[in-house]
Amino acid sequence: MTTGMERLAAAVKGARSDRIPVFCNLFDQGARELGISSIEEYYSKGENVAEAQLAMQKKYGYDNLWNLFFVGKEAELFGCRKIIFANDGSPNVGEFVIKGYDDIHKLEAPVELESHPQFAECIKCMEILVRENKGEQPIIAYVTASMTLPVILMGMDNWLELLLAGPAEVRDELIAKCCEYVRAHIAYQIKAGADCIVYANPFASTSILPMSMVEELSFPWMEKDIAGFDRGSMVFYCGGAAFNNVIEKVIERLGLLNFYLSPMADIAEGRRIVDGRGLVCGAFDDMKLLHWGREEIRREVKRIIDAGMPGNRFAFGVQGMPLGIPEDNIHYMLEAAFEFGRQDG
């Protein structure tokens, strides 16, 4: 049996395997998998998350494991104590630790992650994943970039205002603190055994900021975030926002070669720009899985794979799958991706 790790290794090299890697990002679904009715309870234990990640990978047969609880977890590391849990979807930051500029001066970057109480369950989860997985599936970690972290610390509106119209020194002080944490986070994930790091930065997309700011502000901070780390295992992602027009600059300035495209992106264009230098992952717009039927799902999977596969170095993926997606639809999508993504025929 070919493992996810083997498929990924082949794809990265531009070699063929039995099929292309297929990534499926299930998070909150883990509670259902373990029969735990409360999502809050589910996320309270690293064991739960690890067990569910392993079980869901086995059940569906896709090629990855996640060491990610939910994005708001990173706000907890910075002191947020109010996460709003729902039982039908993702947890949401319910309180911002930064309420004024003063809080920015007082903010301390959580850099001692291994002794941080709010990180203990993530560590536990990672240890179990590494131990049980035995190198078969790529373990993926999610790292929010320093330009984006302020959103969950102060809210998107306040961050945009500080970014666009506030005092530059306060803005830079905040990003610098976030950057310190990001570097500690990446270092931990690599050391703990992550095979792949998804580096997520919606603020590198020109659908959020003008190109001039992306180039003059986002890029220098991204350079600092990842300086000195191995780029081979990193994947560039903009949280679902489109970014084909910055791919060339990412390769040039950051040396990142692997890209997880937006579901809104033109996949063939993304492939042309990357031009075989790294891996491209085309993403299915998983919001459609909420109510599409089998035929529509198969057609869309085929479209993505047709656009991405020529020349290989391509993987199939999704976004953060909403919990409301019926299990059947997950199966339909994966079954189509396994079928259309075959390389040994």
Place this chain on the structure above:
Amino acid sequence: MQDISELQKSYFHALCELDEKKTSSLIEGALAGGVKPDELLIKVVIPSIDQMNEELIMGQEINLAQHYLSAKISESIAMKLLDQVQTAGECPGCVVIGTAVGDFHGLGKKIVIACLRAHMFKVIDAGTHVSPEAFVDLAIENNAQVIGISSMMAHTATGPNGALGVRKILRERELEGKIKIMVGGAPFRFDHGLYEHVNADGWGENGLEAVATAKRLIKEVEG
């Protein structure tokens, strides 16, 4: 006196540059020169924000930052001008807007509010994490024709406490002819048919389309 279409051009340019000082000084200059506030609203402020809308839809390099700041600038200028307008009755209607229960993403809503206000709507900001009951109560209290619900996540958009919950109450209280539901936020932008699945009457891709949808729904209520 300055030609009003020339003024609109310079104002639009300043708005694209997000130059708040310049937009204000252009408007103040025109007021001082004797141009009426309602004329400025109708011929300068609103067409300029609409022009940005068109460029946004055509996919030209207009990004969230510009959309947000330009909407805010337009809102604050429109509010100032509205204060000076003598004749009432220009207001297209009233919209109650907030984010669904469990959703703390307030930026989309802020942009929509700014755009509606720049178009002279009366807007009641219900805040974030708003229950279906609170939406309906506020709408009744303020004689609003439209309830706007913003959500960033799939479960708050499609769950029972979002538009579906508001619909249920409107039906129970036989208010469906008087109050319409419009929705927006990331899930609806990814899936343009989603609004029908949550029993909404309309949706908007961005703040300025929200204005068009609100106008249409208000016509339906009145017509």
